[in-house]
Amino acid sequence: MMSEFVTIHEMGPRDGLQNEPGAISVDDKVGLVNALADAGLRQIEVGSFVSPKWVPQMADTDKVTATLPALDGGQYDVLVPNMKGWEGFSRSSRQGTYGIAVFISASEGFSQANLNCSIAESVERLRPVVDVAVGAGVPVRGYVSCVTDCPFDGPVAPEAVADAAGVLRDSHDMPISLGDTIGKGTPDRIGAMLEAVLQAVPATNLAGHYHDTSGKALANIDVSLALGLRHFDSAVGGLGGCPYAPGAPGNVATEAVVAHLHAKGYQTGVDPERLRHAALLAQTIKRNARENAQT
Numbered sequence: 001m002m003s004e005f006v007t008i009h010e011m012g013p014r015d016g017l018q019n020e021p022g023a024i025s026v027d028d029k030v031g032l033v034n035a036l037a038d039a040g041l042r043q044i045e046v047g048s049f050v051s052p053k054w055v056p057q058m059a060d061t062d063k064v065t066a067t068l069p070a071l072d073g074g075q076y077d078v079l080v081p082n083m084k085g086w087e088g089f090s091r092s093s094r095q096g097t098y099g100i101a102v103f104i105s106a107s108e109g110f111s112q113a114n115l116n117c118s119i120a121e122s123v124e125r126l127r128p129v130v131d132v133a134v135g136a137g138v139p140v141r142g143y144v145s146c147v148t149d150c151p152f153d154g155p156v157a158p159e160a161v162a163d164a165a166g167v168l169r170d171s172h173d174m175p176i177s178l179g180d181t182i183g184k185g186t187p188d189r190i191g192a193m194l195e196a197v198l199q200a201v202p203a204t205n206l207a208g209h210y211h212d213t214s215g216k217a218l219a220n221i222d223v224s225l226a227l228g229l230r231h232f233d234s235a236v237g238g239l240g241g242c243p244y245a246p247g248a249p250g251n252v253a254t255e256a257v258v259a260h261l262h263a264k265g266y267q268t269g270v271d272p273e274r275l276r277h278a279a280l281l282a283q284t285i286k287r288n289a290r291e292n293a294q295t
């Protein structure tokens with residue numbers, strides 16, 4: 001019997017680097033993406049067309065996307081929160097295959113902190129972005145943040161996550177990634193959240209995006225696998241954190257997810273040895289950025 005395939009969506013160049021305070025060159029960002037592609041990753045989030053005042057580290061995403069070679073058999077993604085972001089994206093992201101990702105929160109507190117608006121307003125902002133992307137044939141992915149806990153509002157009800165996922169589904173039949181933004185989820189609570197979301201969206205359209213604050217991300221992946229999910233987000237070297245989510249550390253490390261899935265008999269298409277090379281590069285970039293920030 002052929003073993004089952006699990007898709008890994010690499011977050012390092014975006015969710016990983018967005019929180020780094022020191023300067024990181026376009027060449028370093030492009031080098032990291034190329035190393036990840038070389039390791040076999042075929043879904044790589046490479047930046048964000050967000051306000052440079054809010055996330056300075058992503059301000060040169062247009063230069064990154066303009067420089068990257070086409071990703072053979074895969075797709076690069078960028079975050080796009082509003083029409084201004086779409087304009088930046090459509091001016092600079094012609095090479096290769098690009099998709100965009102829109103993002104909302106299941107909790108009001110994080111929506112205000114991250115997007116400066118309510119959940120309802122964020123949905124109104126993303127609708128024209130989704131429409132124009134779909135019209136242009138650009139794939140759209142959606143994120144729901146704070147699927148178990150919000151750094152401002154505390155625990156989040158599974159129904160609130162299902163509602164948010166339903167709103168994204170109604171705007172377009174898109175794959176939806178479920179973010180445990182601050183990594184407080186436990187297998188029980190992730191399971192309860194997924195049971196609620198699965199009433200609205202099939203497992204084939206869901207991804208788990210688990211930050212690893214409490215060291216539970218792999219266990220949360222296991223409960224998600226048991227409920228039928230075959231798509232997970234992770235960041236090489238465990239890079240990461242969201243600048244607007246205090247206490248959000250790295251995403252679960254891609255190396256750990258790949259090793260875990262291979263041990264369970266799943267295929268990922270990722271070469272662990274080449275991935276190790278990308279992880280070393282990620283750590284060097286991060287160390288240099290921190291040194292730059294101190295000088």
Ligand code: HMG
Nearest residue numbers: 049050051054081084085114115116143145146179181242
């Ligand atoms: P705002 O200040 O309310 O926006 O921010 P505004 O429309 O009033 O505009 C203010 C200024 O920003 C204006 O410039 C705009 O032109 C500019 P000024 O006139 O002052 O010079 N601006 C932009 N510039 C470039 N690109 C844009 C853009 N939009 C406005 N797209 C806004 C609202 C949404 C822009 C802001 O809150 C923002 O950029 N937020 C993004 C924050 C972010 O990127 N967070 C991290 C990603 S989400 C995450 O990490 C979670 C995830 O990983 C899943 C999980 O773990 O849960 C996905």
Ligand code: MG
Nearest residue numbers: 015179181242
């Ligand atoms: Mg995240």
